[in-house]
Structures are given as C-alpha cells and as structure tokens.
Amino acid sequence: MATSGQRTADESADRRLLRGVRSRRAVTRRAVEIASLDGLDGLSFGRLAEDLGISKAGIQTLFRTKERLQLATVEAAQEAFVDAVVRPARDSPAGVARIRALVDGWIDYAVQPLFPGGCFWGANLPIFDSRPGPVRDALLRQQRAWVAILATQFRLAVAAGEIADIDPEAAAFQVGAVLNAVNLALRLGDDDSVTMARQVVDGLLDAAA
Numbered sequence: 001m002a003t004s005g006q007r008t009a010d011e012s013a014d015r016r017l018l019r020g021v022r023s024r025r026a027v028t029r030r031a032v033e034i035a036s037l038d039g040l041d042g043l044s045f046g047r048l049a050e051d052l053g054i055s056k057a058g059i060q061t062l063f064r065t066k067e068r069l070q071l072a073t074v075e076a077a078q079e080a081f082v083d084a085v086v087r088p089a090r091d092s093p094a095g096v097a098r099i100r101a102l103v104d105g106w107i108d109y110a111v112q113p114l115f116p117g118g119c120f121w122g123a124n125l126p127i128f129d130s131r132p133g134p135v136r137d138a139l140l141r142q143q144r145a146w147v148a149i150l151a152t153q154f155r156l157a158v159a160a161g162e163i164a165d166i167d168p169e170a171a172a173f174q175v176g177a178v179l180n181a182v183n184l185a186l187r188l189g190d191d192d193s194v195t196m197a198r199q200v201v202d203g204l205l206d207a208a209a
Contacts, residue, residue, distance in 0.1 A: 024062050026052060028076035031069065035077070036117030039127045040070045040135060067134060074138045077120040084114050086149060095157035096205060102150060103175065103201050107194055110183045119183040147172045163205060175201060 030051055031043055043066065049056040063069040085108075089101035110118055117123050121143055128136040150172035157163045178200050185193030 023054070023058065024072070025076075027054075027059055027062065027069075028072050031073040032077045032080065032120065033116050035070075035073050036113075036115035036120050036123050038117075040073060040124050041127060043069055043073065045069070070135050071138055074124075074135065074142070077115070078142050080114060081109070081120070085109050095153060095160050096162045099150065099153045099157065099175075099205070100201075102153065103179070103198075106179050107182065107197065110179070110186055111194060118187050119180070122180060122183045122187075147176045150175055171204060174204060 027048055030048060034042055034047065034051075045056045045059045045063075045066075048059055059069075063072060085102065085105035089098050089105055092098045092101035121139060125139055125143060128139055147169075151168040154163070154166065154168035154171045158165055158168065178197050182193045182197045
C-alpha cells in the first residue's frame, strides 16, 4: 500500500507532467505559426520565450536542441492539418465525393489560413528539399502521406466505376500540384486562383468520368 508521502510525490509528478504537456503544446502551437511565416529556420528558443512570456531555459528543457524543436513543430503542424482537412472529409463517401471534400478542405485551409503564413509545407519544403536530415525526412513523409490519401480515393473511385481507369498516383500528383500553386497564388494576392483550381479539379474528374 502506498504511503501518504508516496501518494503526494506521485501527485506532484503528475502535475509536473501535465504542466510539461501544456507547455509543450503552447510552444509548438506558436512555433508552427512562426515557421509558416519565416520557415523552421526562423525558430529559436529565445524568440519563443519572448513571444510566450516563459523562460528560455524552460523551453530548452522541453526540447533540448533546435532540431528537436523543429521536428516537434512539424508534427504539430501535421496534427492540425489532419484535424482541419483530412478528418472532416471522412464524413463524405469514399471516392469522388471524398476527393472533392479533401480539395474543398484544403482550399479552406489556405484561403482562411489555418497558419498565418498559409500552407506550412509550402513554406518549408522549398527550404529543406536540398538539405538531407531528419527535418527534411519528416516534411517529405507528410507530403507523401497527403498525396497518398488523394491517390487512395482516386483508386477507390476507379474501383467503384465513378471515373475511368486512370493512374491514381498521377491524378493525385496533379491535384496536389494545383493546390500548391493555389497556396502560392493566394500568398501573392491572387484570389482568382481558387476558382481556377476548382475548374482544374472538376475538369480532371469530369474527363475521367
């Protein structure tokens, strides 16, 4: 049976753990915002400490190195993206309806930016695409996962006879490329890009029908 002292020590440890989780979440949330604007290279313990009003040493204790901070930020961005774009689309039937839901969700994610700088990967992949290492690998895995989600839905649409027998990977690549172009255009103030992107996607689905 645990003694009163042991229970007190365990409860204190639990409170510290919860505080650590909350602090880590707050730091990565702000880090994602900064990285969407200035890239992952723009992150620093000092900047985050100043923005959040907490100690630099406390953030260093949570993440230890800048690379670990960057990786935690990449993971947090992915979680936010999945919650905003991928999970809601699961309410739509698999196949064409879900492709449209994913595209609509992605456009909303860029038009009313989930992150201040627009697409997190649009901001960071061009920086890390030629810099091998864990951060590049994490960004690349996430980008490939997104295209794979689209490809799966194209494959299911073909199997259900909703569209012609096209190459799912090629179709997903085309949609992903169009959406990336929309993000860049929106950052440059070209709102007409959204209409053009929808037309491209509609044309792709109609041509394959």
